[in-house]
Amino acid sequence: MPESSSMMDRFECQARQRGYRIIAGIDEAGRGPLAGPVVAAAVILPPDYRHPEINDSKKLTPAKRDRLYETIRADALAVGLGVVEAPVIDRVNILQATLLAMRDAVLDLSPLPDCLLIDGRNRIDLALPQETLIGGDGRSISIAAASIVAKVSRDRIMEIYHRQFPQYNFLKNKGYGTDEHREAIGRCGRCKIHRLSFTVKAPGKDQSALL
16 A cells, blocks of 8 residues: 655655665566566655655556656656666576666666665665665655656667567557567567567466556
């Protein structure tokens, strides 16, 4: 259950009470698709920053995500991005690829944070204080902001891939295993951005709700 907007900064406030000053929220987009990269974002917001609309990206319309992406980019003290493509996902598995993307996103920040708030249960391989939060994208404004940046950034990458591989309609499905996408794989085979380690089931269970 998402926190009310007045509570979305409580983990950031608690971190500051423990003496941390540069707090980054980290989240990812694209763990489940059959094609394309996993993308992570890290966002450092100003102290005591609040915004009533910043929330879990999955709860927002694409238009609202795009608008909030620009707001976050303008307001944040720093934004970092990490992108891990399909061949690496196939080589190391999706969990390890996600953690690599998160690590890259943190290392892309300037200044480097002194505390990390991470969506989920897994820590990143960095010697920095970290707090993992299950459902963090609905509980922490920094993680929520990162979820929006990661989702919009990945969607834009998939729109570029759509121009290279229009037969899969990545513009619409963003690489997720919709019936249309799986039917296209059946007709055309997989392209270079498909995750070969992911099973492609026969059409019948549409995953469009994940988009």
